[in-house]
Amino acid sequence: MRAVVCANGELSVETLPALRPGAGQVLLNVLRCGICGSDLHARTHCDELADLFALTGFDTMMRSNQRVVMGHEFCGEVVEYGPATRRRWKPGTPVVAMPMLRHGRDPYPTGLSQQASGGYAEQVLVQECMTFPVRNGLSADHAALTEPMAVAWHAVRKGRVTSRRTAFVIGCGPVGLAVIALLKTSGVRTVIASDFSPRRRELAASCGADIVIDPAVAAPWDFDPTQRHNAVDTLNLGFDIMQRLRRIPNLPWWWMFRALHTFDLGPSGPVVFECVGAPGVIDDIIAVCPPRSRIVVVGVCMQPDRLRPALAINKEVELRFALGYDPGEFRDTLHMLAEGKVNATPLITGTVGLDGVNTAFTTLTSPDQHAKILVDPHSTATTPLPYAT
Known part of the structure; x- marks a missing residue:
């Protein structure tokens, strides 16, 4: 052969x-x-x-x-x-x-x-x-x-983007484009894509991205339609809530905080899919993303990289890494393609x-x-x- x-x-x-x-x-x-x-x-x-x-x-x-x-x-x-x-x-x-x-x-x-x-x-x-x-x-x-789309489907499932969160896709190569398409297939309301290449930005829009950004011109975070917050906003929210709750005598106010943690109802940032795979990108995202963001690393960086853990800790950033897929995800991706659910x-x-x-x-x-x-x-x-x- x-x-x-x-x-x-x-x-x-x-x-x-x-x-x-x-x-x-x-x-x-x-x-x-x-x-x-x-x-x-x-x-x-x-x-x-x-x-x-x-x-x-x-x-x-x-x-x-x-x-x-x-x-x-x-x-x-x-x-x-x-x-x-x-x-x-x-x-x-x-x-x-x-x-x-x-x-x-x-x-x-x-x-x-x-x-x-x-x-x-x-x-x-x-x-x-x-x-x-x-x-x-x-x-x-x-x-x-099927195979590359299954990689993206596995990453999207790891991202667990709820209706309250915006999804950002940083890097619109083949993996990023597949992530965009499957985010929209899964029902994510707002997908914001970012890439320096005009051609890739064009393809990102064709795959369903709601907002496409040239990072050389603007920061993608500025286009998040959900309410943004920073560390000071989070602290002030805590003060405001405690002031109201402690006015009520004998109220077990701590139960509310337990419920917030149990059902993940507290302030949260977006879910960011890193699809570049180059040194410095993860740290750059940590530096500029909103607090309590979830970062799913899909791009494969082959070189040693550098992170500032204290910065991620101060923002309570959640970092997840995605590799491959399981047989169920592979099968489901094939069926989504065959049934026209993903373009x-x-x-x-x-x-x-x-x-x-x-x-x-x-x-x-x-x-x-x-x-x-x-x-x-x-x-x-x-x-x-x-x-x-």
């Missing part, structure tokens, strides 16, 4: 031996595969990424001296089953799968490991138990977005063939034109073609 191989930071199209499904595995013909920002990082910084994952006990990520077929955002059609499978779907059935492959008891990340060949190829192997049929005639283009079309800005993946990687280093480029293994395009909806 033809595939794009990454070795020592270089991409090349090669003819490789045909894949054979092992126990519990299914062989797919790849229909589409998205190029992810993590692929761009892994191409040149995979050793750093592997070292980081090794600290968590997961020591199977690709290394620069290995030859790896990348690509983990794919849609394909069933070709052949390996042993110990239930053969759930007929050959030709379009499916998506969580990009993890297991050999025995050892799991490997598809497209980011030498032991799990990825979707920048004519074929890919998947685990049957982690595979889901594409429904309602959903196109292969949109089905291939992912603005994310796709181009398509390319296997011979154009190297050019696509270079193109995606600039934010001014493309967001998500899909790879069509059957296309002869060597440069990204504009996506036709």
